[in-house]
Amino acid sequence: MSILQPITRLSSPPVFFEASAKLLRVTVPSAIALCAIGMAMALFFAPTDVQQGEVYRVLYVHVPTAWMSMLIYVVASGYAMIHWIYRSTVSAVMMRALLPTGAWMTLAALVTGSLWGKPTWGTYWIWDARLSTELLLLFIYIGLIALASLVEDESKTDRVLALFTVIGLVNIPLIYFSVVFWNTLHQGASLGAPGASRMAGDMKLTLLFCTAGLWLACASLALARARWLLLQREEDAAWTRKLEP
Amino acid sequence: MMTTTMTIAASFAFTVLVVALDLAAIRALRRRVRMKRMLKA
Numbered sequence: 001m002s003i004l005q006p007i008t009r010l011s012s013p014p015v016f017f018e019a020s021a022k023l024l025r026v027t028v029p030s031a032i033a034l035c036a037i038g039m040a041m042a043l044f045f046a047p048t049d050v051q052q053g054e055v056y057r058v059l060y061v062h063v064p065t066a067w068m069s070m071l072i073y074v075v076a077s078g079y080a081m082i083h084w085i086y087r088s089t090v091s092a093v094m095m096r097a098l099l100p101t102g103a104w105m106t107l108a109a110l111v112t113g114s115l116w117g118k119p120t121w122g123t124y125w126i127w128d129a130r131l132s133t134e135l136l137l138l139f140i141y142i143g144l145i146a147l148a149s150l151v152e153d154e155s156k157t158d159r160v161l162a163l164f165t166v167i168g169l170v171n172i173p174l175i176y177f178s179v180v181f182w183n184t185l186h187q188g189a190s191l192g193a194p195g196a197s198r199m200a201g202d203m204k205l206t207l208l209f210c211t212a213g214l215w216l217a218c219a220s221l222a223l224a225r226a227r228w229l230l231l232q233r234e235e236d237a238a239w240t241r242k243l244e245p
Numbered sequence: 246m247m248t249t250t251m252t253i254a255a256s257f258a259f260t261v262l263v264v265a266l267d268l269a270a271i272r273a274l275r276r277r278v279r280m281k282r283m284l285k286a
Binding site for chain 2: 042053054058061062065100104105108112115217224228231240
């Protein structure tokens with residue numbers, strides 16, 4: 001038996017439908033719990049920043065939403081590549097299910113960043129490299145969602161949607177490294193990257209909870225959307241006829 | 246000009262709103278799919 005067999009089995013629509021239901025029973029309560037803990041920690045536990053004061057707490061929603069906006073695009077591109085190679089229905093459905101959640105996260109990152117920008121930079125918006133490339137990501141998401149809904153029979157646009165999703169992937173390293181490549185008003189990477197700012201342990205822990213909670217929330221939203229998109233697409237298949245309406 | 250508390254509250258509220266809107270869109274999709282399936286059955 002190949003070690004990849006459990007993964008390849010998930011490309012079968014009925015197997016995916018059942019497995020995703022089981023997974024959602026774990027991810028939804030975990031997401032709610034982690035988001036609640038993360039939010040409480042962000043508002044009451046995390047220490048005040050020595051330079052920015054209390055307003056830096058916007059970071060606990062801005063950074064996770066910005067990370068999710070990029071991560072979701074990378075994962076959607078992964079599914080796009082899988083679909084391009086194997087043409088499986090589940091990979092196409094997952095690619096489509098991730099796009100709206102990614103667009104919402106990008107909008108949230110832009111709006112929360114803008115709200116944070118006013119008290120710290122003195123402006124809601126500036127045509128800075130990081131902000132402009134993130135705005136471009138929102139336009140890419142909107143374009144792909146529009147393309148996804150062009151034709152009623154969704155399976156006809158899967159291949160072209162997969163191709164354009166992969167092409168748009170070029171914007172992700174531009175966003176991530178924009179603060180390194182260009183002189184920008186935006187601060188450097190929060191964690192991980194070379195030259196990343198050093199955060200206090202309590203701040204890192206709070207950010208970890210907020211990010212894990214939002215990641216699970218996004219995964220749950222995408223999985224839930226994928227299940228209904230799959231059911232819609234496979235309405236004439238034998239396995240869907242056995243299910244209750 | 247927004248106060249610090251208002252800025253933090255608005256950021257958190259907008260993020261929660263965004264998740265709620267995405268959830269509402271999924272529920273609308275579920276309603277459509279269920280309705281279609283019921284009409285077909």
